[in-house]
Amino acid sequence: xxxxxxxxxxxxxxxxxxxxxxxxxxxxxxxxxxxxxxxxxxxxxxxxxxxxxxxxxxxxxxxxxxxxxxxxxxxxxxxxxxxxxxxxxxxxxxxxxxxxxxxxxxxxxxxxxxxxxxxxxxxxxxxxxxxxxxxxxxxxxxxxxxxxxxxxxxxxxxxxxxxxxxxxxxxxxxxxxxxxxxxxxxxxxxxxxxxxxxxxxxxxxxxxxxxxxxxxxxxxxxxxxxxxxxxxxxxxxxxxxxxxxxxxxxxxxxxxxxxxxxxxxxxxxxxxxxxxxxxxxxxxxxxxxxxxxxxxxxxxxxxxxxxxxxxxxxxxxxxxxxxxxxxxxxxxxxxxxxxxxxxxxxxxxxxxxxxxxxxxxxxxxxxxxxxxxxxxxxxxxxxxxxxxxxxxxxxxxxxxxxxxxxxxxxxxxxxxxxxxxxxxxxxxxx
Numbered sequence: 457x458x459x460x461x462x463x464x465x466x467x468x469x470x471x472x473x474x475x476x477x478x479x480x481x482x483x484x485x486x487x488x489x490x491x492x493x494x495x496x497x498x499x500x501x502x503x504x505x506x507x508x509x510x511x512x513x514x515x516x517x518x519x520x521x522x523x524x525x526x527x528x529x530x531x532x533x534x535x536x537x538x539x540x541x542x543x544x545x546x547x548x549x550x551x552x553x554x555x556x557x558x559x560x561x562x563x564x565x566x567x568x569x570x571x572x573x574x575x576x577x578x579x580x581x582x583x584x585x586x587x588x589x590x591x592x593x594x595x596x597x598x599x600x601x602x603x604x605x606x607x608x609x610x611x612x613x614x615x616x617x618x619x620x621x622x623x624x625x626x627x628x629x630x631x632x633x634x635x636x637x638x639x640x641x642x643x644x645x646x647x648x649x650x651x652x653x654x655x656x657x658x659x660x661x662x663x664x665x666x667x668x669x670x671x672x673x674x675x676x677x678x679x680x681x682x683x684x685x686x687x688x689x690x691x692x693x694x695x696x697x698x699x700x701x702x703x704x705x706x707x708x709x710x711x712x713x714x715x716x717x718x719x720x721x722x723x724x725x726x727x728x729x730x731x732x733x734x735x736x737x738x739x740x741x742x743x744x745x746x747x748x749x750x751x752x753x754x755x756x757x758x759x760x761x762x763x764x765x766x767x768x769x770x771x772x773x774x775x776x777x778x779x780x781x782x783x784x785x786x787x788x789x790x791x792x793x794x795x796x797x798x799x800x801x802x803x804x805x806x807x808x809x810x811x812x813x814x815x816x817x818x819x820x821x822x823x824x825x826x827x828x829x830x831x832x833x834x835x836x837x838x839x840x841x842x843x844x845x846x847x848x849x850x851x852x853x854x855x856x857x858x859x860x861x862x863x864x865x866x867x868x869x870x871x872x873x874x875x876x877x878x879x880x881x882x883x884x885x886x
Contacts, residue, residue: 458573465568465585468858472592473561475787475856476503479599482611485550493605494540495874500553501532501542502599506592507557508532510564518584519567524560535835564588578832586644586858587832593856600787600854601874603718604705610719617784617853620727620794623664628806629885630754632659635761636768637753638825639863648837649863651827652768655753659885662750662758665795665808666816666880667741670726672733673713675741676702686743691736694871704732704873718790727794729814729878735846735870738817738879750882752820752847752865759803759810759850759862771862772803772810778857783812786856792878793853812855814878815848815866822847822867840867852876 480488480503488500497505508529515521530536531545548556571579578584603612633656639645640652681701684692694700705716706724713724733741742748750758760768769775773782782801784793792813802808810816822845830838845867851860854876868875 461573461582462568465582465589466565468589469561469564469568469585472589472596472856472858473557475596476506476557476592476599479596479603479612480550480554482603483606487606487608488550489543489547491540491543492602492607493874495872496598496602496605497539497542498547499599499602500550501545501547502595502602503557504528504548504553505532505534506595507553507560509591510557510588511560513584514564514567514588515560518571518579519563521563521567524563525556528556535839581643583644584832587646590644590646590859593859596787596856597852597854597859597876601876605874606719608719612718612790614788614790617789617791617793618797621796621799623796623808625664625806627661627663627883628758630657630660630662630758630761630805631763632657632885635757637756637863639861642770642861642863644858645861645863646836647829647831648822648824648865649861650829650831651825653826655757657753657757660750660754660882661885662754662807662882663747663880664806666729666792666814666878667738668727668795669713669715669724669730672703672730672741673724673726675744678744680740680744683744686740687736688739691739691870694734694736695740698871700734700737703730703737725791725794727796729792729795729809731792731814731852731876731878732873733817733878734873735817737873738877739819742879742881745881747881747883749817749819749879752818752849754882755810755816755818755849756862758805758807762804764804769804769862771801772807773801778811783809783851783857784853785812785851785860787854789853791853792876810850811860811862812851813853814850814876815852815855816850817870817877817879818847818849820847821845822865844869846870848875848877 491498511524573579573582634654636652637655638652706713715724759772821843823841848866
């Protein structure tokens with residue numbers, strides 16, 4: 457069993473690195489080192505940071521080996537320098553970075569082959585390796601977002617997602633009752649997903665699918681960006697200050713809308729989930745529609761609760777890992793799939809596309825669960841707890857299957873729009 461686990465870890469590490477390589481080899485050295493947006497790091501920083509985290513946790517901590525490049529630790533510490541300041545640092549160049557991450561990975565495979573995967577919580581079930589796999593995939597999604605912000609000729613290609621299918625109902629009723637939220641058993645779950653705990657949720661309705669481009673365009677046409685009554689006080693101030701008029705990357709084209717997708721400007725696809733909206737935009741749309749955003753607990757109950765058995769599933773479709781038939785994940789397609797494209801991924805209650813396509817804003821602030829315990833370091837989750845951050849759920853087309861579960865929690869500032877975020881609405885059951 458241990459050897460099978462080692463082989464699984466090796467495959468996951470190789471998959472992650474192949475994606476990192478694709479994202480960084482797609483551009484020339486100038487694009488690797490330049491900052492495409494103040495919101496993002498240079499791509500070369502992300503790649504070296506991936507290697508540095510891998511060195512810190514797997515080479516030095518788990519493996520007990522000598523440092524590879526201790527002299528660069530401070531430059532790749534995500535908390536020491538903000539993204540806007542990173543281009544000013546003495547960063548490794550592209551060639552040095554590739555050599556560094558390659559050297560680290562060679563040592564990691566040696567550690568993986570020799571270290572006992574028992575006797576210490578950090579290595580039980582290869583947790584530290586899984587944490588690093590997820591970390592790399594999370595940065596790969598960040599680098600994908602940088603590619604979306606990049607100006608220039610298109611460099612990424614992928615086939616289109618499957619066609620959509622008719623969804624028979626616009627919303628479903630989620631009955632009142634308790635369900636098990638979070639997990640205490642998922643081997644690579646991160647600390648903010650733990651522990652499993654019962655949560656009682658009142659009956660509510662939730663949209664069968666994420667809000668689409670066509671639906672969001674109706675909000676714009678109805679004057680949604682000009683009507684203060686739909687916005688929270690904070691949201692309205694942000695709308696005015698940032699001059700928001702439409703989702704990011706949208707532009708007028710005649711009487712309709714176009715959207716720029718990784719360097720290609722095209723007519724809006726009406727039945728694709730809207731993407732690149734901030735929390736405040738999602739909140740305003742929901743109020744305009746006579747609804748609201750779901751809480752995090754409501755979202756998870758809709759995604760996991762099986763009313764026939766009363767248990768919480770790993771995923772909406774069951775306990776098996778995602779396949780291309782279940783969800784739009786892993787940069788397989790460079791856009792959200794149209795509504796109804798994944799009937800195999802529907803939840804027991806009939807909710808579509810809860811995993812993949814777009815991260816979904818929820819109404820909840822980011823906090824630890826009852827019984828939360830920091831593991832293995834507070835900077836992963838705990839330092840972000842509070843009302844500054846809103847929780848997003850479900851992953852996007854740019855999220856890898858290793859870095860998303862029905863218990864997985866993402867969080868960001870409510871003003872952020874460069875992330876692959878959309879939303880669905882909910883309402884109370886009367």
